[in-house]
């Protein structure tokens with residue numbers, strides 16, 4: 001068994017997809033949540049000056065959240081069973097990243113008026129557009145999962161990227177019943193349920 005350490009800030013953010021993968025696989029790891037004030041000293045020691053990073057057996061360190069997630073998904077048999085399923089997972093993961101980028105744009109906007117406009121567009125247009133893509137994907141698969149006949153990185157990526165908006169705009173999901181069913185399916189997998197019940201509560 002490899003020794004994994006996932007280092008990130010004390011938020012879900014870009015590390016949560018990997019935490020969900022560890023949880024789903026039931027694999028132990030060090031969930032290293034650093035304090036903001038410790039970041040300047042650590043930053044120059046990381047491969048790309050950003051978090052998250054994954055350290056494996058104290059010998060290799062991977063940056064880039066989605067490279068980490070894909071690596072872990074392959075390690076744990078959650079990356080899709082065939083080359084095509086893996087590509088379908090990649091499509092979903094990349095789409096979740098596009099949605100995250102839209103959210104980050106709003107989050108980083110310094111002008112309050114512009115921020116409010118962007119926020120409105122995000123909730124009324126952008127999030128529903130992406131959720132429809134996710135719903136169409138799961139709706140076209142009789143297994144109830146995003147890809148193939150079992151849980152993959154694709155399901156966890158969608159679950160993760162939807163968390164902020166389902167929390168902040170709880171009515172939105174009512175228009176996406178199949179996506180709601182998918183969320184419940186993922187959240188009720190015993191290992192994931194246990195993780196969700198016990199994880200640190202953070203804003204993002």
Ligand SMILES: N[C@@H](CCC(=O)N[C@@H](CS)C(=O)NCC(=O)O)C(=O)O
Pocket residue numbers: 013014043049050051052063064065066
């Ligand atoms: N593409 C990178 C982006 C990583 C990133 O933006 N990390 C932020 C936190 S979410 C960070 O390390 N910020 C501190 C800094 O850049 O000094 C990934 O997906 O891992």
